[in-house]
Amino acid sequence: MTFTITALPEKQCAPQPDAGLGALRTEQGNLPLESVDVTAAVAGTAAEMAVTQCFRNPHDVPLEATYVFPLPSRAAVTAFTMEADGHVVEGVLKERAQARADYDQALAEGRRAAIAEEDRPDVFTMRVGNIVPGERVTVRLALSGPLPYEDGAATFRFPLVVAPRYVPGAPLSGPSTGAGTAPDTDAVPDASRITPPVLLPGFPDPVRLALAVRFDPAAVAPYDVASSLHVVREEESGDGVVVRLEPGERLDRDFILRLRFPASNSLTLVPDEPGRTDAESGEGDGTFLLTVVPPEGERRTPKDVVLLLDRSGSMGGWKMVAARRAAARIVDTLTSDDRFAVFSFDHVVERPDGLSAGLVPASDRNRFRAVEHLAGLSARGGTELLRPLSEAIALLTEDGGGGLGRDRVLVLVTDGQVANEDEILARIGPALADVRMHTVGIDRAVNAAFLGRLAGLGSGRCELVESEDRLDAAMEHIHRRVGAPLVTGLRMSADGLDLVDGSVEPFGSLFSGVPLTVSGRFRGAAAGSLTLSGTGPDGEPWERRVEGAAGGGGAVRAMWARGRVRALEDRYAIGAQGWPTPYDEGERALEEKIVATSLRYGVLSRFTAFVAVDSRVVGEGGPGHRVVQPVELPSGWEPPVPPAPSPGAPIMLAAASYGGADAFGAPPPAPAAGGFAQAVPPPAAGPRMVGRARMSAPAPAPAGNTLAEVRPQLVQELERLAGVDRLSPRELRGYLADLGSRLSALASHLGGHPDLSALARDLEAAEEPGSDPGDLLARVRDLLRALTGEPGPGAAERPSFWKRR
Structure with a gap:
């Protein structure tokens, strides 16, 4: 077998002596995203943030740049601007389909435009189109979000990279919804939007990152500030202390600051700004934020505990070590009054020897068996999360699980790197009302939004562990959470404050060390008090009354609106099994409610998008080149192991890809480091391909080869066709010419398959004058579907990708 790779002139692309595989440098630069700048102003347990992204076109034709990036999952995106050539365009929040139509029309007319869309609560897509050659375009997002507070410290966490996620399910027919490296599947219909290509290690000139956090001296000032994953420096200024990230850091892990300061009961009443009142619509005149500190004490109730430990390939390295320690610590907290079960899972679910029959008593012998099983686990396989969650909930809720007077507790230890979040929520969400669920997320780029949603539905806690150093403190928190809450049966009453019915989302119990925050809307004047009451740790009635104090700023309103939208989105995700078509009226009403809430309060949602369109025409016919910005490999992850190249397959020199399950939803046969089967990105999904690999004539095939042997490769070729429309x-x-060489090799392997051989000959001539690429593409799809048994067009209708994931 012979491969020929076209050489590039050294003057154009000089190799870097200390760089990784495929690392090149050009005078024009490597990628469109030049810099990311994050600034935050922290006041108590709230933060207002601004994110600035600068894109540059290094090509000689107009460019469209796509960047898939994370934001804090509980933060509200409230504003968007685009600046180019000294001209600033304010973004407008619109229903998502309309925003996309406006963006596409602007590009077709030769005008600059940018659009920001939410694909997950913490994953967003930015597209900036018609960037003219040599030009820089800057986009800015404004956000407001809460800081979780626990055991005397608040945490400011800003995610900086979207980690690869396991994608289960069978590929869908038709064009992909995005330009990522994974095909859309029936379990994750928008997988191609949340799987950006990953830079190979050593790629030069990473994105310039700047990050600064300022503390408001008028609010509670922290007396201790610690950064767990980055080197920072503190600076004194006239308007407070500023913590800055040292230059040269890469966007490969979350930025985490822990701020120690005392918490106290408070009720902040924030009137709406003039001209923004919702009194006529019945939505109220202001927003309140109530914070109540838990009492001292301890409640002891027998428990039924099921522990789920993720041992998939993405948990390799330090994460597996930390996960085993965390799980063992949880088992050790149990007493003889408790019952428990331990599941370890990847694409299969396993239980310790001798502990496979239901819930067992937490005796010394059984706990030793469980810890011994956990100590022997290593990372492998794919993250099939739905099955173990379903089995665990069934064990706790069926056949007498969680007997009378016993707490039912589910603890999940994972990095959460799955793409089918909505499918999981739809299947298990309703059952979590009967189980208290805690999640322990272990990663430097953890899927915090999904783990937080699970814990919220299960009225539990989400603890995030970004390093082994952080593990001991985190497990102290989890130990208290696995125990019974301090105050249960909480209810709230108002005195002198007219609350808007339905504006307060249900809240859970009070746990040791964790203040409870409740927000909602009120009518009339910003005055009055709220009383929280329930049953205390001693079984006696418990009550706290908090007087209100008027406050200012729009952060409280935005955070309430974001929380409201997220709750509605979770109800939408849980509301049906699968993705029925057409949608029923209940779903339509819920979609309309999400859109109305998003637009009324100006916060981004899954059904809306910010779009900015320049009035000036800068080109003709739309962008001539499209680039998806590759992202960093998360810190602590093993580099992807490239698969053996298929005959004639393109060689990607700048980015690698992580895929998910194979085409039929089965687990990968031999997972690589990181826990994901490797897949070649679809054409043009990542950086430009350099040259094409050609294969010499294949040798005759051995007798007896069957179509079943090459079917997986035919399926892969069919998946790749989803990206050729770009x-x-x-x-x-x-x-198509390269595809012809690959199909010719497969036909030869089969001993001369007549249909495949004939098509391969025609494809190999695709670059010759007179060939019809459209007809050839249609023939390829028809034959590959026939040979693989894949459904043709119209066999299963796709929903809009932002609906029913």
Whole structure:
């Protein structure tokens, strides 16, 4: 087998002596995203943030740049601007389909435009189109979000990279919804939007990152500030202390600051700004934020505990060590009055020897068996999370699980790197009302939004562990959470404050060391008090009355609106099994309510998008080049192991990809480091391909080879076709010619399959004059579907990708 790779002139792309595989440097630069700047102003347990992204076009034709990036999952995105050539355009929040139509029309008319969309509560997509050659375009997002507070410290966590996620399910037919590295599947219909290509280690000139956090001296000032994953420096200024990130850091892990200061009971009443009142619509005149500190004490109730430990490949390295320690610590907290079960899972679910029959007493012998099983676990396989969660909930809620007077507790230890979050919530969400669920997220780029949603539905706690050094403190918190809450049966009453019915989301119990925060809307004047009451740790009635104090700023309103939208989105995700078509009226009403809430309060949601369109025409016919910004490999993750190249497959020199399950939803046969089967990105999904690999004539095939042997490769070729619609006519002809060489090799392997051989010959001539690439593409799809048994067009209708994931 012979491969020929076109050489590039050294003057254009000089190799870097200390860089990784495929690392090149050009005078124009490598990638469109030049810099990311984050600034935050912290006041107590709230933060107002601004994110600035600068894109540059290094090409000689207009460019569209796509960047998939994370934001804090509980933060509200409230404003968006685009600046180019000294001109600032304010973004407008619109229903998502309308925003996309406005963006596409602007690009077709040759105008600059930018659009910001939410794909997950913590994953967003930015597209900036018609960036003219050599130009810089800057986009800015404004956010407001809460800081979780626990055991005397608040945490400011800002995610900086979208980690690869396991994608289960069978690929869908038709064009992909995005330009990522994984195909859309029936379990994750928008997988191609949340799987950006990953930079290979050593790639030079990473994105310039700047991050600064300022503390409001008028609010409670922290007396201790600690950064767990980054080197920072503190600076004194006239308006407070500023913590800055040292230059040169890469966007490969979360930025985490822990701020120690005392908490106290408070009720902040924030009137709406003039001109923004919702009194006429019945939504109220202001927003309140109530904070109540838990009492001292301890409640002891027998428990039924099921522990789920993720041992998938993405948990490799320090994460597996930390996860085993965390799980063992949880088992050790149990007493002889408790019952428990331990599940370890990847694409299969396993239980310790001798502990496989239901819930067992937490005797010394059984706990030793469980810890011994946990100590022998290593990372492997894919993250099939739905099955173990379903089995655990069934064990706790069926056949007498969680007997009378016993707490039912589910603890999940994982990095949460799955893409089918909504499918999981739809299947298990309703059952979590009967189980208290805690999640322990272990990663430097953890899927915090999903783990927080699970814990919220299960009225539990979400603890995030970003390093082994952090593990001991985190497990102290979890130890208290696994125990019974201090105050249960909470209810709230108002005195002198007219609350808007339905504006307060249900709240859980009070736990040791964790203040409870409740927000909602009120009518009339910003005056009055709220009383929280329930049953205390000693079984006696418990009550706290908090007087209100008027406050200012729009952060409280925005955070309440974001929480309201997230609660509605979770109800939407849980509301049905699968993705029925057409949607029923209940779903339509819920969609309309999410859109109305998002637009009324100006916060981004899954059904809306911010779009900014320039009035000036800067080009003709839309962008001539499209680039998806590759992201960093998360810190602590093993580099992807490239698969053996298929005959004639394109060689990607700047980015690698993580895929998920194979085409039929089965687990990968031999997972690589990181726990994901490796997949070649679809054409043009990542950085530009350099040259094409050609294969010499294949040798005759051995007798007896069958179609079943090559079916997986045929399925992979069919998946790749989902991305060819983005190629130019010239690129499409080249791709089809390369495909012909690969199909020719497969036909030869089969001993001369007549249909495959004939198609391969025609494809190899795709670059010759007179060939019809459109007809060839249609023939390829028809034959591959016939040979693989994949459904054709119209076999299963896709929903809009922002609906029913």
